[in-house]
Amino acid sequence: xxxxxxxxxxFPGLHERLAVYICxxxxxxxxxxxxxxxxxxxxxxxxxxxxxxxxxxxxxRGPGTPAAATATLPGMTTVGRERVRxxxxxxxxxxxxxxGRRLVTAVEVVSPANKRAGPKGRKAYRDKQxxxxxxxxxxxxxxxxxxxxxxxxxxxxxxxxxxxPFDYHVSALVAGKPNWFHAAGIxxxxxxxxxxxxxxxxxxxxxxxxxxxxxxxxxxARYAEMVDYRAACDPPLTPEQQAWAxxxxxxxxxxx
Numbered sequence: 194x195x196x197x198x199x200x201x202x203x204f205p206g207l208h209e210r211l212a213v214y215i216c217x218x219x220x221x222x223x224x225x226x227x228x229x230x231x232x233x234x235x236x237x238x239x240x241x242x243x244x245x246x247x248x249x250x251x252x253x254r255g256p257g258t259p260a261a262a263t264a265t266l267p268g269m270t271t272v273g274r275e276r277v278r279x280x281x282x283x284x285x286x287x288x289x290x291x292x293g294r295r296l297v298t299a300v301e302v303v304s305p306a307n308k309r310a311g312p313k314g315r316k317a318y319r320d321k322q323x324x325x326x327x328x329x330x331x332x333x334x335x336x337x338x339x340x341x342x343x344x345x346x347x348x349x350x351x352x353x354x355x356x357x358p359f360d361y362h363v364s365a366l367v368a369g370k371p372n373w374f375h376a377a378g379i380x381x382x383x384x385x386x387x388x389x390x391x392x393x394x395x396x397x398x399x400x401x402x403x404x405x406x407x408x409x410x411x412x413x414a415r416y417a418e419m420v421d422y423r424a425a426c427d428p429p430l431t432p433e434q435q436a437w438a439x440x441x442x443x444x445x446x447x448x449x
């Protein structure tokens with residue numbers, strides 16, 4: 194994982210792109226009778242402000258000169274406008290059986306919104322976890338965020354006892370086995386694993402290579418050109434992690 198991609202400028206795009214590539218990989222791997230689809234969870238987020246896709250930057254109008262209040266346009270009357278809260282969208286994946294559209298497996302790539310306190314953040318995410326469990330749906334959760342509280346269904350203490358220290362992790366809850374989890378702990382310097390995705394009982398799981406998909410995201414989005422690797426990483430790296438990251442960046446020719 195590239196820790197600079199956790200920045201709020203980059204992670205939403207990475208999240209969406211990774212969801213699409215995971216969906217493609219699943220559809221290339223699942224046997225006949227299953228289909229992976231992308232759904233969008235939509236809510237109004239009071240804490241998020243949507244930036245325009247294209248920005249036009251003009252000269253500073255100076256203090257005390259609210260342009261919207263004072264500007265007039267020939268032939269038109271100035272009308273006040275209330276701020277409209279725009280809905281936020283977050284993709285997640287479902288593997289369904291086309292016959293009857295039965296939900297078999299849900300795949301979640303954890304986002305910062307899932308970790309945010311409040312009814313539209315962490316609570317909503319936890320409620321969805323519980324729904325999957327009650328409906329006997331397999332659940333795969335991929336957490337590539339070092340920032341924020343633990344939110345995946347596997348209890349944190351149990352996860353640490355099983356896999357040791359980790360920066361990122363993947364967990365799987367298999368339907369019908371509520372007291373058991375499968376998990377992979379991932380250190381910053383580790384390659385992301387190829388993980389098994391469960392289907393129905395008696396059907397072999399399919400495997401998704403997360404590292405190859407993340408690499409594809411990185412190249413397609415041209416993050417090497419977008420990210421300022423001379424800036425401090427947020428959340429901060431330990432001295433050991435910083436030394437490792439600097440070595441990788443020099444090897445790739447990003448830093449000299």
